[in-house]
Amino acid sequence: xxxIIILHAGLATGTILLFAAIGEIFAExxxxxxxxxxxxxxxxxxxxxxxxxxxxSPWVGLIVAxxxxxxxxxxxxxxxxxxxxxQVVSGLSLTFLxxxxxxxxxxxxxxxxxxxxxxxxxxxxxxxxxxxxxFFFDHSLLVYVGYLFAPLAWYYIHRTRPGxxxxxxxxxxxAADTMGINVYRLRYMYVFxxxxxxxxxxxxxxxxxxxxxxxxxxxxxxxxxxxGLVIFAQWxxxxxxxxxxxxxxxxxxxxxxxxxxxxFGFRNPLFVNSNFGFFLQMMxxxxxxxxxxxxxxxxARKRLGAPAALGVPYIRGERGL
Amino acid sequence: MSTxxxxxxxxxxxxxxxxxxxxxxxxxxxxxxxxxxxxIIAFIIAGIILKLIGGQPLVVLRFFFDATxxxxxxxxxxxxxxxxxxxxxxxxxxxxxxxxxxxxxxGQFYIGAFAASLVVLVPLVGPETPRFxxxxxxxxxxxxxGAIWGFFPGxxxxxxxxxxxxxxxxxxxxxxxxxxxxxFDRWSDAGFQMTxxxxxxxxxxxxxxxxxxxxxxxxxxxHLGILFGVVAxxxxxxxxxRSRWGYEIKLxxxxxxxxxxxxxNITRNVVFVMMxxxxxxxxxxxxxxxxVVHRxxxxxxxxxxxxxxxxxxxxxxxxxxxxxxxxxFGALIVAGRExxxxxxxxxxxxxxxxxxxxxxxxLRYKIRxxxx
Numbered sequence: 158x159x160x161i162i163i164l165h166a167g168l169a170t171g172t173i174l175l176f177a178a179i180g181e182i183f184a185e186x187x188x189x190x191x192x193x194x195x196x197x198x199x200x201x202x203x204x205x206x207x208x209x210x211x212x213x214s215p216w217v218g219l220i221v222a223x224x225x226x227x228x229x230x231x232x233x234x235x236x237x238x239x240x241x242x243x244q245v246v247s248g249l250s251l252t253f254l255x256x257x258x259x260x261x262x263x264x265x266x267x268x269x270x271x272x273x274x275x276x277x278x279x280x281x282x283x284x285x286x287x288x289x290x291x292f293f294f295d296h297s298l299l300v301y302v303g304y305l306f307a308p309l310a311w312y313y314i315h316r317t318r319p320g321x322x323x324x325x326x327x328x329x330x331x332a333a334d335t336m337g338i339n340v341y342r343l344r345y346m347y348v349f350x351x352x353x354x355x356x357x358x359x360x361x362x363x364x365x366x367x368x369x370x371x372x373x374x375x376x377x378x379x380x381x382x383x384x385g386l387v388i389f390a391q392w393x394x395x396x397x398x399x400x401x402x403x404x405x406x407x408x409x410x411x412x413x414x415x416x417x418x419x420x421f422g423f424r425n426p427l428f429v430n431s432n433f434g435f436f437l438q439m440m441x442x443x444x445x446x447x448x449x450x451x452x453x454x455x456x457a458r459k460r461l462g463a464p465a466a467l468g469v470p471y472i473r474g475e476r477g478l
Numbered sequence: 479m480s481t482x483x484x485x486x487x488x489x490x491x492x493x494x495x496x497x498x499x500x501x502x503x504x505x506x507x508x509x510x511x512x513x514x515x516x517x518i519i520a521f522i523i524a525g526i527i528l529k530l531i532g533g534q535p536l537v538v539l540r541f542f543f544d545a546t547x548x549x550x551x552x553x554x555x556x557x558x559x560x561x562x563x564x565x566x567x568x569x570x571x572x573x574x575x576x577x578x579x580x581x582x583x584x585g586q587f588y589i590g591a592f593a594a595s596l597v598v599l600v601p602l603v604g605p606e607t608p609r610f611x612x613x614x615x616x617x618x619x620x621x622x623x624g625a626i627w628g629f630f631p632g633x634x635x636x637x638x639x640x641x642x643x644x645x646x647x648x649x650x651x652x653x654x655x656x657x658x659x660x661x662f663d664r665w666s667d668a669g670f671q672m673t674x675x676x677x678x679x680x681x682x683x684x685x686x687x688x689x690x691x692x693x694x695x696x697x698x699x700x701h702l703g704i705l706f707g708v709v710a711x712x713x714x715x716x717x718x719x720r721s722r723w724g725y726e727i728k729l730x731x732x733x734x735x736x737x738x739x740x741x742x743n744i745t746r747n748v749v750f751v752m753m754x755x756x757x758x759x760x761x762x763x764x765x766x767x768x769x770v771v772h773r774x775x776x777x778x779x780x781x782x783x784x785x786x787x788x789x790x791x792x793x794x795x796x797x798x799x800x801x802x803x804x805x806x807f808g809a810l811i812v813a814g815r816e817x818x819x820x821x822x823x824x825x826x827x828x829x830x831x832x833x834x835x836x837x838x839x840x841l842r843y844k845i846r847x848x849x850x
Contacts, residue, residue: 192643196828232832241842242835245579245643246791250835253784254828260821261531372821378651385644432663435655442648446634453640 163413164291167406172303173361174401177383179310179394180354184230186314186392187347188327188466191233192248194355195380196255197226201356202363202375203263209364210271218271219360226356227349229255234348238341241470252380256373266370274298274365297365299357307398314394323347327464330471340471355380378442385445389452392464404444411440496848504841509794512840516792516833517806523833524826538817545816546809554685554700558770560808562587562779564707565762566786567793567800568714569624573755575718575795576731580752582631582646583759584783585653586624590760591767592657593623595774598680599665599673609679616680616764617706624760625753627653632752636745642752650783661774672775682769703765708801710758715797717754727751759783780811781824788831 177194184191204225209218233251236242276297283293292304314320322343325333330340362375369375386404390396414420415427415434427433456463525535546556566583573580580586594616597603602619603612631645658671665673682702689696718724730737730744738744766778785807793799807827814823839845 236832236836240836240839242838246787246831246835249581249787250828250831252828253788253824253831257821257823257825257828258527261527261825264821378647381644381647385641385648388641388644430663432659435659435662439652439655442651445648446640446645449640449644450634450638453638457639 161287161290163410164406165294165296166409167404168292168300168402169297169366169405170408171398171402171405172297172300173358173366173379174383174386174404175303175307175358175398176299176354176361177358177380178386178390178397178401179307180351180358181384181387182310182314182351182390182392182394182397183323183347183354184351185387185467186323186327186464187344188330188464188469188471189234189237189344189348189351190244190248190468191230191251191348191351192245192384193230193233193251193255194358194383195376195378196252196259197230197352197355198255198359198362198376198380198383199259199373200229200255201226201359203259203266203359203370204356205360206269206271206363206370207263207266209273210266210269213272215272215274215364218364219274219357222356222360222364223353224356226359227353229258230348230352230355231345233352234345237470238344238348241472244468244470260372263370263372267372269370271364273368274361276365297361299361299365303398307394310394324464327466330466334471334473340473344471355383358383382441382445385449388456388463389448391452391456400448404441404448407444408441411437493847493849496846498844498846500842500844508841510799512837513792513794513799513803513834516837517830520826520829520833523829524822527825528822538822541817542809542813545813550694551697551699552812554698555812556805556808557700557704558808559811560805561701561703561707561769562762562766562782563786563789563804563807563811564704564801565710565758565765566782567789567804568707568710568797569755569758569762570786570790571793571795571797571800572714572718572727572758573751574731574790575724576727576747576751577734578632578635578731578748578751578755579643580628580631580646580755581643581787582627582649582783583755583762583786584779584781585646585650586627586756586759587763587766587779587783588650588653588657589627590620590624590757590763591774591778592653592660592763593626593760594620594764595665595673595676595767598676599774605677605679607679609681609683612679613682613768616768617761620760620764621757622760624763625757627760628752628754628756629749632749635752636748657774658776661776665774667773673773675773676768680768681772682765684769699770701765701769703769706761706765707804710761711797711801714758718797723750759786780814785811785827788827788834791831792834 177198181191181194201222205218205222208221209215229251232254233247236247237244274297276295278295279293283289314323322333322338325338326340326343334340359376363370386397386400390400414437417425418428419425427437528535528538545552547553566587569583570580597612597615597619603615627649631642631649634640634645635642661671661673667674684701685695685698718727726742726747729740730742730747734744762782767774771778789800789803789807793803810823810826817823
C-alpha cells in the first residue's frame with residue numbers, strides 16, 4: 158500500500174492506455190471510429206512477443222507489433238472509407254479478426270521468455286525526492302517514450318499544419334476537400350497510425366509491463382478501456398495521458414487493497430476471504446463507466462469534443478448526412 | 479467509390495469496373511446471396527491462412543462437417559449450441575435495428591443465467607414444486623436479470639448520452655466477475671468452481687428423457703430451449719414488422735431526426751429496447767443453465783454474446799434468418815472445440831463479419847464489368 162509504488166506501477170500500466178488511446182484519438186480526429194483497438198492490441202502483443210522471441214531483439218519486436226496493428230487496421234480503413242460500411246460493425250469485426258489471428262498465430266507462445274524492452278533509471282532526475290522514484294526510477298524505456306509522446310501528439314494535432322488538416326478532415330471533410338486536402342488519403346493514414354499505436358500498446362504489455370503471452374488475458378479488455386478513455390479525455394492527447402496514468406494507478410491501488418491484514422485498524426475483509434477480490438477486479442470496468450458518464454456530461458455541456466464527422470463516411474460530390 | 483470514369487491506363491486488361499449508385503430497389507435475392515457468398519469466401523480465406531501456417535484445410539473442412547452434421551447426435555449437439563445463439567442473435571437484432579449497439583449480450587447472458595439459478599439456489603421454490611412452475615419462474619427471472627443488465631446502459635445512454643458500446647462491454651466483464659464470486663464463494667459445491675447440480679424439476683425437458691419410449695432419442699441432448707428460440711424469433715418478427723413499437727424502433731434506426739419530429743420518444747425507446755435486448759440474452763442464459771449444464775458454473779458461454787452480433791449481422795437483421803445463421807455458427811462452435819489451432823473459429827467469425835459488411839457495398843452500388 159505504498160503510494161510511491163502504486164504511482165510508479167500506475168505510470169507503467171498507464172502507458173499502455175496512453176498509446177492505445179492516443180492512437181484512437183488520431184483515427185477519431187480524422188473522422189474514423191475504430192472499435193478494433195482490443196483486437197489490434199492483442200495482435201500487436203502477439204506479434205511483438207513472437208518476433209522478439211525469434212529474432213532476439215525486442216526492438217524488431219516493437220516495430221513488427223506496430224506494423225501488425227497498422228496493417229490490420231487498414232482492413233477497417235478499406236471497409237469504412239471506401240465501402241462506407243458502418244464503422245461500429247466494422248470495428249467489431251476488426252476485434253474478432255485481430256483476436257482470432259492473434260490466437261491462431263500465437264499458438265504455443267505461452268511460457269516463452271523473449272528478450273524484453275529494457276528498464277533503467279534516469280541519472281540525476283531519479284535522485285529528486287518523491288518525484289524521482291515515481292517518474293524516473295527503473296521504468297521501461299516505453300514509459301519514458303510515453304512522457305514525450307503525449308505532449309508531442311498534442312502539439313502535432315493542435316499547433317501544426319498537418320494537424321490542422323487532420324482536424325479539418327474529421328470536422329468538415331467537404332471543406333477540407335475543397336481546400337485541396339486528400340480526405341481519403343489522410344483518413345487511411347490516420348487509421349494506420351492508430352493501428353500502429355494500438356499494436357505498440359499491445360507490445361508494451363507483452364514485452365514490458367506484464368511480459369508474457371496469456372492469449373486473450375494478455376490485454377483483458379484494456380483496448381476497450383482505451384476507447385472509453387478517448388471520450389473521457391475529450392479527444393485530447395494530454396488528457397488521455399493523464400487519464401491513462403490515473404487509471405493505471407487506481408487499478409494498482411485497488412488491487413493492493415488485498416495485501417494487508419488490517420486496513421485503518423479494521424480487519425481487512427479482502428484479506429480474510431480472497432473471493433471478495435472479484436469485486437476488486439470489477440473496479441476498472443466500473444471506473445471506466447463512471448469516467449464515461451463524467452466525460453459524456455462534460456462533452457454535452459460544452460458542446461465540444463467529438464469530431465463533427467466522426468462515424469460519417471465521406472463521399473466525394475455528395476452532401477453529408 | 480468516387481471514380482466512375484475509366485482511367486486511361488494501358489489496356490493490358492481490356493475491362494473496367496463500372497460502379498454506379500443503385501436507384502431502383504434491391505433485388506430480393508441479393509441480401510441472402512451476399513450473406514451466403516460472404517460465408518463461402520470467408521471459409522476460403524480461412525483455409526488459405528490455415529494452409530500458410532502449415533495446416534491441412536481440406537482435412538479440417540471434412541472434419542468440420544463430420545463433427546457437426548455427420549450423424550444425429552452431432553446434429554443435436556450443433557442445435558444445442560445454436561439455441562443460445564438464436565436468442566442472443568435476436569437480442570442483437572432488436573437493438574441493432576434501432577442502431578443501438580448492444581455489445582453486452584454476453585454479460586446479459588451471464589446475469590440471465592445467474593438470475594434463473596436464483597430460483598433453485600436461494601431457493602425461491604420448494605423441492606417438490608412441479609417442473610412447469612419452476613421452469614416458468616426461471617424463464618421470468620432469466621429475462622428479468624438480462625433486462626436489468628440492459629437497463630443500466632440504456633438508462634445512461636438515454637439520460638447522459640453515454641456511449642452504450644463501451645458501457646455494455648464493460649458490464650460484460652462485471653457480469654462474469656459477479657457470477658464468479660457466487661460460484662467460487664457462496665454457492666461453491668464442495669470447493670469446486672460450480673454450484674451443485676440442480677434438482678431435476680429445474681431441467682428443461684430433453685429428447686434423451688424420452689429415450690425409453692422412442693429409442694432413437696437416446697443420447698440426443700437437444701432440449702426445449704430451441705423452441706424458446708423459435709418462439710422468440712416469431713415474437714421479435716411480430717414486434718418489428720407488425721407492431722407500432724417496431725415501426726418506431728426502425729424509424730429511430732433509419733432516421734433519428736425524422737423520428738424526433740414525428741414525436742417518437744427516443745429516450746424511452748432506448749431504455750425499453752435495451753431491456754428487451756437484454757431480456758432475450760438473459761433468456762439464452764436461462765436456457766443454457768437449465769437445458770445444458772444444469773448448474774451455474776464458470777465459462778457457461780464460449781462467447782455466445784459476441785457471436786450473436788455476427789449472427790444478427792449475417793442474418794441482415796431478419797429474425798427468421800437468425801435461426802438459420804445460428805445453426806451454422808452453432809456448428810462452428812461445436813467444431814471449434816476440437817479443431818486446432820484453437821483461435822481458428824474466432825478468426826473465421828471475424829472474416830465472415832468483414833465479408834458481410836464489405837458485401838453490403840453490393841447492395842448500395844451496382845458493379846459491372848464493362849469492356850472498354
